[in-house]
Amino acid sequence: MHQPVPLEHASRLLNHGPTVLVTSAHGGRRNVMAAAWSMPVEFTPPRIAVVIDKHTFTSELVHASGVFALGLPGPALADLTYTVGSVSGRDLAADGTDKFARFGIETMAGPVLGLPLVAGCSAWLECRLIPEPHAQQAYDTCFAEVVSAQADPRVFAGGRWSLRDDNADLHTLHHLGGGAFAVASRVLQGRVLAGRS
Amino acid sequence: MHQPVPLEHASRLLNHGPTVLVTSAHGGRRNVMAAAWSMPVEFTPPRIAVVIDKHTFTSELVHASGVFALGLPGPALADLTYTVGSVSGRDLAADGTDKFARFGIETMAGPVLGLPLVAGCSAWLECRLIPEPHAQQAYDTCFAEVVSAQADPRVFAGGRWSLRDDNADLHTLHHLGGGAFAVASRVLQGRVLAGRS
Numbered sequence: 001m002h003q004p005v006p007l008e009h010a011s012r013l014l015n016h017g018p019t020v021l022v023t024s025a026h027g028g029r030r031n032v033m034a035a036a037w038s039m040p041v042e043f044t045p046p047r048i049a050v051v052i053d054k055h056t057f058t059s060e061l062v063h064a065s066g067v068f069a070l071g072l073p074g075p076a077l078a079d080l081t082y083t084v085g086s087v088s089g090r091d092l093a094a095d096g097t098d099k100f101a102r103f104g105i106e107t108m109a110g111p112v113l114g115l116p117l118v119a120g121c122s123a124w125l126e127c128r129l130i131p132e133p134h135a136q137q138a139y140d141t142c143f144a145e146v147v148s149a150q151a152d153p154r155v156f157a158g159g160r161w162s163l164r165d166d167n168a169d170l171h172t173l174h175h176l177g178g179g180a181f182a183v184a185s186r187v188l189q190g191r192v193l194a195g196r197s
Numbered sequence: 198m199h200q201p202v203p204l205e206h207a208s209r210l211l212n213h214g215p216t217v218l219v220t221s222a223h224g225g226r227r228n229v230m231a232a233a234w235s236m237p238v239e240f241t242p243p244r245i246a247v248v249i250d251k252h253t254f255t256s257e258l259v260h261a262s263g264v265f266a267l268g269l270p271g272p273a274l275a276d277l278t279y280t281v282g283s284v285s286g287r288d289l290a291a292d293g294t295d296k297f298a299r300f301g302i303e304t305m306a307g308p309v310l311g312l313p314l315v316a317g318c319s320a321w322l323e324c325r326l327i328p329e330p331h332a333q334q335a336y337d338t339c340f341a342e343v344v345s346a347q348a349d350p351r352v353f354a355g356g357r358w359s360l361r362d363d364n365a366d367l368h369t370l371h372h373l374g375g376g377a378f379a380v381a382s383r384v385l386q387g388r389v390l391a392g393r394s
Binding site for chain 2: 012015016017018019036037038039040041042047049051075078079080081082083086087101102103104132134135138139140141143159160161163172174175176177178179180181182183184185186187188189190191192193195196
């Protein structure tokens with residue numbers, strides 16, 4: 001299931017640091033990789049930063065096309081997330097295939113850019129790269145503007161995540177390293193302290 | 198409790214997207230704010246990026262001193278984290294006080310830079326700002342090199358997080374917005390899929 005998320009709420013999708021699936025396509029080739037290193041950088045216009053190693057096939061496709069998409073996988077996609085972060089799409093492309101075919105990954109087309117979005121995620125963003133050659137070269141950091149945002153309304157609605165026992169399959173993954181993921185499940189509400197006068 | 202973390206493992210502390218407390222000090226003034234937007238950008242040398250609004254008191258202190266520290270709060274510090282993200286240190290400084298005094302925040306001195314580290318966190322990093330005026334101006338994004346890393350060995354040891362029921366007080370917070378935090382508690386292990394041949 002997916003519903004549009006107003007762009008002014010797009011930063012909320014990444015605010016808590018989920019691991020994402022980065023999808024890209026150019027010239028008839030496409031790829032998907034996992035990225036643990038991303039963050040919002042601005043609310044309005046909605047902008048993000050994501051680290052994409054410049055030697056990856058994804059980096060090649062992103063810089064050729066100027067666009068990419070993000071998907072936020074849940075527990076059911078943990079094996080897939082670890083797998084696409086461990087296998088190179090360039091090797092598969094040389095064999096005339098890709099990770100989508102190899103691992104049976106279903107996609108839907110992004111609403112603005114038409115990029116492949118990984119089905120079964122909790123949320124998705126389409127992004128237009130902001131050319132920043134120095135940040136890309138020095139830090140592998142890609143700044144981008146979010147041009148579409150969607151979420152599964154069972155877990156994100158009204159601009160807020162609602163992580164409950166009955167939607168545990170849609171909770172976000174947070175990569176600890178080595179394929180171990182923390183799942184954002186337990187929620188607590190902070191309150192503002194009065195402090196000493 | 199705190200033990201040194203080898204710098205080659207520093208990225209693991211931020212890999213899963215925790216919300217952090219940013220501490221800073223310059224010229225006899227000091228401050229602490231919450232930041233949900235940070236990420237590693239490089240393993241070696243260990244480098245990170247963190248978004249610090251250029252209008253904040255923290256930004257003033259960080260750019261004057263060239264250094265800052267991060268602490269990773271757990272559930273016991275959720276109220277404090279939300280509070281220091283909601284109150285301006287500049288207002289308190291005008292009254293001759295600061296958030297540490299106002300909210301009874303205990304600190305220890307960072308081992309390399311001597312910065313105030315918030316006691317009771319799960320992990321801490323000291324960072325030296327890498328001057329990147331364009332990224333700071335355009336995206337409020339501060340790149341920095343990690344010069345010290347420490348963690349509470351009850352929750353992070355041997356380069357890995359170990360999130361268990363018996364150390365729930367040290368699990369990291371991930372800000373969903375509006376003071377609601379997801380706690381990184383449940384862990385699952387992904388495996389690499391064979392795929393279709």
